[in-house]
Amino acid sequence: MRKTIQNALLKLLETTSINNISVKDITKHAKIHRATFYVYFSNRNELYETIIEDTLYELEKAIKPGSNLTFEDIEKLYKNNQDFLNEALLFVQHIQRNKQVYIPLLKDIHFQERFVSVIHTCITLGNILPDVYTKYLAYGAVGLVKEWLENEYSKSQEELAIYLTRMNIYALINYNVENKVKLHK
Helix, strand or coil: CHHHHHHHHHHHHCCCCHHHCCHHHHHHHHCCCHHHHHHHCCCHHHHHHHHHHHHHHHHHHHCCCCCCCCHHHHHHHHHCCHHHHHHHHHHHHHHHHCHHHHHHHCCCHHHHHHHHHHHHHHCCCCCCCCHHHHHHHHHHHHHHHHHHHHCCCCCCHHHHHHHHHHHHHHHHHHHHHHHHHHHHC
16 A cells, blocks of 8 residues: 555656645545555655655665775776676666656655765765765766656667766776876876
């Protein structure tokens, strides 16, 4: 029943913002009595927050936090970026499996910020890059995912994973080059 209620809210979110959806709307769409709703959730906002928390928890499980890389490791990865590509593909596959959740939630800036935060944590890569770089990469990843979902997968999962991998590798390599130039001055 809990999943039925969550799915009803997600369906309503496709066309209506959370602020314009009532418990009555949710129960009507789920075809349940209002009392049944209150067995599982105390209000609409708790339901919404539960969906967000569950989604982000599943995302964290789907992608591994970045490993502690050295600049030498980065140079090796640039030549053979299969590890990054595999992690990016896990991320994209998670999004694809949960598209019915991500499509409506990505319309909400609150969710986008939390989504960015989870991605940022997972791509920190052993603190090699300054926070501003990893934030940039996280926002870029969210932007690519949003574009991909809005355009009904104009690119394959593999193509999106390649774009995400390239973004990470290029940022790492460019930062490494900038630091080497500064060190030699």
